[in-house]
Amino acid sequence: MLIKKYLTLIFLLTGLHSPAQIDTNINVIKYDLEFDLYDSFTKPYPMSYSASNNITFIVNESAGQITLNAEEYSLIIDSVSGSAQSFYHDNDLLKINLDRFYNSGEMLDVKVYFRHKDIFDTAFYAFNGIVYTDSETAGARRWFPCKDIPNDKSMLKLKARVPGDVLFVSTGLLVDSVYKNKSLFYTWETNIPVSTYLIAMAGSNKFKLEVFRWNKLSEPDESIEIRFYSQPGETIHNINNIKEKLPEMLELFSKLYGDYPFEKIAFLTTDKNFPWGGMENQTLVTLCPDCWYEDLIVHELVHHWFGNMISPNSWADIWLNEGFATYNEAIWHEYKNGNKAYRKNIQNEARKYLSNDPGWASYSKEWNDPKPNDGIVFNSAVTYSKNASIIYMLRYVLGDSIFFNCMQAYASHPEFRYGNASTSSFANLCEQISGQDLDWFFSQWLLNPGYPEYDINYRSEKMSNGKWKTDYTINQVQSNKVFYQMPIELRVTFTDGSTEIIKERNSYNFQTYNFEFDKKPEKISFDPNNEIVLKKVK
Template sequence: MLFHCMLLLMVSLMTIPASDVGHDGKADDFSSDALSRGPHSFDALHYDVSLEIFEGIEEIAGTSGLLLQSEESNLTGIVLDFKGMTIDSAWDAQGALSFLQESETVSVDLNSPLNSGDTVTVWFSYGGSPIIQGGSGFHWNMELGNHLSHYSVGMTPHSGRYMLPCWDDIYDKASMDTHLTVTDTLYAVSCGELVDVETGSGTTTYHWHHPQEISLYIWAIAVSDFIVVEDSTYGWIKYYTYPDVEIEPIFGKVDRMIDCFEATYCAYPWNQNLGFPFVGTSGFYEHNTIPFTVTGESIVAHEISHHWWGNYVTEEDWPEIWLAEGFATYSEALWEEWEYGFEAYTNYMFEIMQGYVASGKVLPIVPATNYWGTTVYDKGASVLHMLRYVIGEDAFFDGLQLYLADNAYSSTTTADLIDAFEATSSMQLDWFFDTWVYDYAYPDYQLSWESVQSGSNWEVSISVEQIQTLGPVFEMPVEFLIEGTEKDTLVVMWNNIQSQEETYTVSFLPQEVTLDPCHNILRSGLVSGIEEQEGSSYSKPPPVIFPNPAHSSVVILWQHHRQFTARVFDLSGRCVLKGRISSASTTMDVSSLPSGCYQVFVESSISRDSAPLTVIRQGDR
């Protein structure tokens, strides 16, 4: 029986925009001032934040306390990041503190000098309308269907400074208490566990407690007229949603995703606190225990996986962000494997690699120059896919678990990851990471072969040359499928030089030789694609469109397809709207369409389908 790779291509090549936005729709922000400042004169231990939200006038009144520990002798003052709102006063347990607020910072003189190891809590009272910069900050009156939401976005690399005086650095983690006072018709959500609710005169205060230390970029709040719906499998999972929103199309498999990642990585590390606020954001964010992700299945899996990659174990500095985003992208593929089988996994990874090659990007993963680009996301995921192939299943998944266990709730670098994989594989792996993570490009293999009969066998000489003009010579085990009329065999060449030839003996007349038939290697040539194999072992459901009826915009989900074209036809058969749908943008604006019935046709490079859509203009309802 002929050898077949379990691979189904469902891909539509797209032109990557100049902004190189990643899967979760975050914008570019990678200036040099985003780099971690590392250890400093004090360690932030805990933030206690109280915010009163005045949505009518779009202002906030805040009080925040920072418990800090001195890292040096004779610490007489501190400098914190703060931007946008105005500080009224500062104090500690001894009384008022002298402070100076400038455009980006606040400097505070302590009442008593601190020795190394001493602690103090510094309090601030402040208020105003928080700014938004580079997507970070507080967003007012954002629409989601018929509802308005107000929320802060921890859009890295800077986020905390727009909401409270803080040391706004990925390196310095702290635990959190968040008290949110809102109009009593609204519900307020933040990270951690809801430990108290107090009602006042026309207001309600929600107290959220997060005992583990986290980076401020994954802290957030969300306010709207939410109702709280519990997951039908795990009651500790909450959906902060609305009566007119159907949860199932987006979050119907969250319980299975938790099962997948707990079995693959380790137990969910956040005290069984997880909730999904339905907010009107165009991006998708991994805020700890409250990810913002009102979109498709793969992105939900991506953001849930951040509770292990990026949140539980955090990159020490932004140029190493692939340790969060590359792993979360690879987690999308692992979810496909868990839920739909190995064929779905190989298809998904082939599409990721194919899309990366089509993007034209050839940069190293570390140091990252665009934190939200396809190099971090797609090349990062591809490296993990290749590493699994190189060191084997057991060593790979044991390595992931060891890396998490050794670095729980702390900050890491790629060097820590290498240590874990070397320990579980008993292999020296610098050669792999040096070329694939720290160097440029990917291989471009040129294959030639010939065969000569030798008695009852055939000698097959296979030559491969790496002809890329950028980057190193890549060392990899390269598979070749040698096919005959009725037989085939798979052979492996450990390719570590630019031009290499090896001879293999087979018992049949060779008809064709295929390089890397299972697409285990990120390489040139992937963009040419392959034909869909028959007899796929997993179903391909029709597209899901919601809300439906719609009046302004719709989300279009098509499982197992990461990018495709959507066309809207009216009843006369005229195409009235066309859009490109991808994992970074699942929304189509239908506000220009008059009320009526339509048919939405979706098409990728190898598949087509359709679904009905009804549009009702607001004035026609």
């Protein structure tokens, strides 16, 4: 997702409930959801609805009971059927007793009939005729019972009853819409698995729907559907600009990371209650009102490779989502306006981090929690700006061709594609592709808070042979005790105006380099191109 730049978020529900548990003994194959949302579109727009969820799953080890996540603040469980015999809903967990013991590997279905209360829970939104959902990180369990963890992807069929004039959209493709008794029954279905936090639905009778198609690069005979759900009063110029640029964006990122990996892409305008700039729900991006901005669209589109196709193994790996999406905004700038624009974009991200550093690291094991603290995990300075800057420095360290080979290898890896990846999966793959030890890079930048602060000292003197000798010392003075090793560049400017670039490696603190020059050096600039973008120099 992308944080709205002008909004301070209040996380209403964070901390209200004890941490939820996840049933790792089940592997969900499919959620078959049915919602009756008719009333939520009609004055006074209640948030209450009735629904059912038929869950198909496999048990890993023999079991007579399963556990799903279902927040009591939002959901009332009415009954269960299928292979379910009885249930117990407590502490945000729905425990379902099965009709017998099921053996390891057996597949079964349970159906849960439930209702959503007339309560606002920052996951299900119904205001003045618009309905939408927003689920990252732990919101899905507020609008349907599920195994709410990013690393159990499943297929989805979602059917909803809405008033006859409502345009309704969800994850995947529209397979059916039937009009009956002033109601429309929409059915959307995926042919690619999805994580619960990326499932979404939305509807309104105010949407202006435009549908286009985009031909895939690798299979020009195959095309994907593009859907725009805009609203009256939005800036037409911006929507038209996205209409024009989206095929270019799809082409650029398909060339870099493989063909756009899903069956459709939709962009949809929500309302003023939407807390983010955008949210990358799989095949259904939700946007804040009048937010058809290129950077935001690029960010949410790129999440379809990094976040949606390859989802984080746990919330501790969030930098693989937000760092990559934010970094690729700079790639879009590079594509449009060249390398200088790319650098400028990242330098801006680095500045945002350096002036708003909350003082924690990009990666924290504690975030490996099915219900993490969103306010920390989605801190804009660290999770977006710092992480994008780290990827910029990875490209600097590896060089363009190895860096993009690593990114391509990651995006096309059969183990991660349409599955999940962890921070170490990405780091190990980069080591494998580059043939270099990169543990130092990922450890120093991801596992530690802060950044290096350099104190540079140098002295030149003329030697008896007429040459100039310079002792150049690099000291790191940051308060955290981490030493950041990096390849460094120095630009020597001589008194005659000529310059020379020296490349060295900064491997330990108080490292002194002895240079010899034929002519008098006037000035030596440290990191003149600002490649170590996360730093301060005294």
